Amino acid sequence: MKKLQLYLLAALIAIAGLAAIVYKWKVLNFPLQPATEVEVWSVQARVEFTPRRAANKVNLLLPTNPPGFTILDERFIARGYSLLEEVRRDEREAQWTIRRASGKQALYYRATVVRGQDADPAFDDPPKVGPVAELEEPWATAAQTLLGQVREGSADIVTFAQELVRRFSTDNGSQEVALLSERLQDPAERAGFLVQLLSTRHIPARVIYGFTLGDTHRDEAMLPWLQVHNGVRWATIDPRSAAEGWPRDLFLWSRSGPDILNVDDNPGARVEYTVSRNLADAMAVAERRLEVQNANLVNYSLLSLPLQAQEVYRTLLLVPLGAFIMLVLRNLVGVKTYGTFMPVLIALAFRETALVAGIVLFVVVIGLGLLVRFYMERLRLLLVPRLTAILIIVVLLMAAVSVVSNRLGVEVGLSVALFPMVIMAMTIERISIAWDERGGGSALREAVGTLLVAALAYLVMSWDPIEHFVFVFPEALLVLLALTLVLGRYSGYRLSELFRFRNLARESEQPRDPPPAPPADSGSVAG
Template sequence: MSRLPFYLLVGLLLVAGIGLSVHRHVALEVPWTPGEQRQVWEVEALVNFNAQGGPVLVDMALPSNQQGFRLLTEHTASPGFGLSFLEEGGARRAQWSIREATGSQQLYYTTQLLVAPDSRPPEVTPPPLRRDIVWERPHDTAAAQVIERAWSRSADSFTFARELIRDFGDERQGENSRLLLTQFERGPLLVRLLNQAGVPAREVSGLLLEDGRRRQTLANWVQVFDGERWALFDPATGEQGRPDNLLLWESSGQAVLEVQGGTNSRVTFSMLTHNQPAAAAVRNQLAEDTLLNFSIHSLPLEEQALFQTILLIPIGALVVVILRVLVGIKTSGTFMPVLIALAFIQTTLITGLVGFLLIVAVGLVIRNYLSYLNLLLVARVTAVIITVIAIISLFSVLSYRFGLNAGLTITFFPMIILSWTIERMSILWEEEGPKQVLIQGGGSLLTAVIAYLAMNNPWVRHITFNFLGVQMILMALILLLGNYTGYRLLELRRFKPVTED
C-alpha cells in the first residue's frame, strides 16, 4: 500500500503548523521566548475649557495604529459627559457631549502605545489639490516668485518642499517670504504654496515623546506626497523624515480640538514610558477575532488558565511516545504518566513523588487484602477508588496537622487513574511477580518525571500557549513516530553477546 498519502498528511501538518507559528511571530509580534520586554508609552491628553452654561460638544482627534506604534488600550475620565468614538476616512475622533455645563471643565483621555518598529505603516490617501487658492495683492506676486525660485532648484516634490521651506528660514528668508509670513502662519502658508504648485500636501499634528514630560503641546508638520510616497517635513527647519519618537496624533488635516459651547479651550499632554512583558503587551491584539489570528487569548481569563494546562498534554504525550516506541520503556497504562506529570505540576516534583509512592504502596497493601474476598471486578475497583480517596484525605489531614502545607496539594492526583494503576499493578504482581511491578511502576514514574520536566519548562509553556500551530507540528511528529517499526534502544542489549564475540 502506498505511503504517499501518509507523508502528504505529515507534510501538510508540518507546513501548516510552522506557517501559522511564523505568522503569529512576524505579523502579530508574539515573541518566541518568555520574558521578552517591550517598550510601552502611556500618553494622557488633558482638555481644559470654560463652559458657558449651555450645551457643550467637544470633538478631539485620536491617534491610531501607525508606523512605529500600535494602540494597546485607551480610556477616558469625563464625569457627567456622554462619550462616543467616531471613525471616518481612517481618522479617529472622540466626541464628548453634555446638555448643560458651567465653569472650568477638564476631560481626560489616556492611551497605551506599544513601540513596534517593524509594524507596517497604514495606507495614506493623498489629500485633494486645492484649486480655489486666491491671493490678495501684492501677496499673489510674492507667492508666485517664491514658488518659481524653489521650483528651479528642485527635482521632485520632496526636494521642492525642502527648498520652499528653507526659503522661509532665517538664513535664506527674502522680502517675498517676509511679506507672506506677515499675513499667514507658516504651516498653512506652506500647504497653500505646495498646492498652488501642484504638490499634494497637508498639515498634520504630532507629539514628540519624551519620558516624564508634562503639559506638552502638539507640533505641526507638513506631509508632502509624491505619487504613492509621502514624507514629513519640519516647517521650521525643512528637515525631511519622521523622528522615531514622533507620534502622529492627527494625520488627516483636520482640527485637533473643537469645542462648541465653551471658550479658552486647549489640550496638553503628559507621557511616561515603561517596559512590560511582550506577551502582556500584545495581549489585546491577540484577542482580536480574525481567522488568521485564532487565539486562546480571545477566551475569558478563567478558560485561558484552563487551556494553558490542557495544551501541555500533547507535549507529555510526545514524551510517552518517544520513550515507549524508541526507547522501549514499559509503563503501567499508556498515558497514565502524563496525568501523573500534570499532578506533579500542581504539587511540585518532590511532593508529588512522595505522595505518589505513599498512595500506591498503601493502596497495594489494601488491594492485596481485597483479593482474598473474591469480589467482582467492578466492586473491587470501586473499593480501591474509595480506598484511594480515604488515603489522600488521611495524608492531607496529617500533613496539615504537622504543618506540612505542601502535603495538601496531594489532592490534585487523579484518583480514578491511581485506582486503576493500583489494580493493574496488583494483578501484574499476582500473574508475573514483583519484578514486573517494579519495572512497569519504575518506568511509569520515570516517564512521568521526564514528562513533567518537559511540560513545566517555561519556554515550552510559552510556546504551546501562544502558538497553536505547535499542536499541528506535534501531531506530525507523533504520526511519524507511529510509523516506526525498528528496534527499541532497550532491545539492543539482546545483541550485546554478539558484539562481544
C-alpha cells in the same frame, strides 16, 4: 504511496500550525514568553478656557486610526457637559456642549495607546493641489528664484520638496529664504507656506499634525509634518530635518489642519497635551488590541471563555505534550511503562504535589497497596471484585496518609488526594500481574520507568513558558500531531536496544579467524 501520503499530511498539518503561530505572534502581537511587558502610553488633551457667555460649544479633533499605533481605550472627562462624537472630513470630532458655564473650564480627553503594525502607512487620500501663495514684490520674485534653484538641485517631486525644506531649515540660508521667512511666526506657518510654494509648481502637498511618543512629557507640542504626493503615494517629510519617511514614534492627531480646537466666540481657548509612558502586561494588551481591531477573533478563541474554564484548558492543553514525551521515551528510547497514558496522569498530579513529595506519596501508596494485593491472591477473588477491593483499599490508604500527615504537621501529605484513584488501583494491579508473570525485577523496572516518564513530563508541563505558549498558541498541538504521525511509522532500533545488543555488535565487527588449511598428503607413491 501510503508512506508518502503520510509525510505530505504531516507536512501540511505542521505548516498550518506554524503559520498560525507566526500570524498570532507577528500580526496580533501575542507574546511568546509569559510576564512580558510592552510600552503603553497615556495621551491626554486638556482643554482650558474662560467662557464669555453661558452657553458654550467645544469642538476637539480626535486621533483617527493613527498609523503605527492602536487606541485601546478612550475617556472623556467634562463635568456638566454633554458629549457628542461625530465624524467630519474622515476625522473624528468630540463636541461638548453646556447650557450654563461660569469660571475657568477644564475638559479632558484621555487615550491609552500601544504600538500597532502599520509602521509605513499607506494613505489613500486623493491628491489635491492647494491654493498657491499670493505674494507681492519683492517676495514673489524671491519665491520664483528660490523654486528655480531648488529645481536644479532635485531629481523628482520628493527630492524637490526635501531640498525646499532643507533651505528653509538651515541657519545659513540664502537671501531669498531670509526674505520669505520674515512673515513666518512658527513651524506651523512655515509648513503651511511650504505647501503654498509647492502648489505653485502643481505639486499636491499638505500638512499633518502630531507628536512623537517617547518618555513622559508634560506640555507636549503639536508639531507639523509635510506630505507631498509623488503620483503614487504620499511621502512624509520632516520640516525640521528634511528627512523622508514615516517616523516610527509619530502619533498622528490631525490630517485636516492646525485647527484642532474650536470654542465658540473664544479665541483664547487652548489645549495642552501630556504623554505618560508606562509598561503593561503584553498578553492583556494583545487581547485588548484584538478586541478593538477584530472582536470575532477573540469571541471564537480560548480567551473568550470564563476564567475558570481557561484555567481548566491551561491544564488540558498540556496533556498532549506529556503524551508526546511518553511517545518519544517509549518508541525511541525504549523506556518501559505501565499503560500508555498512566505516566501523563501521574505527572498532572505531580503539578499539584511537587515532584519529590509526589514521588514519595506515590511510592508509599503503591507499596502498601501491593502488600494488600499479594494478600488477596490467597483469597482467589475474580478480576472485577479484586479491582473493586483494591480501589477501596487505595482510598482508605490515601485517607490514612492524609490523616497521619496532618497529625505530624506535614502538609504535603494532604495532597495525596490529588492522585487519580482509579489509576492508582490499576497501577497496583498491573505491577502485581507483572510480578507474577515476569518476576519482581521486571515489575520494578517498569515501575521506575513509569515514574521516570512522569517526572520528565512533569518538569516540561510545569514550566511556565511552556504552559503560556501552549495556551496562547494552541496551534502548537498541530505541530505535535505532525511529529506524532511521522514517528508513528518508525520501527527501527530503540536507544535502549543499542546498548542491550552492543556486545553482539562488537563481536560482528571483530575479524574472524581464517579456516584451518587442509592437511598435506602424508603418503607417497614409490616410483
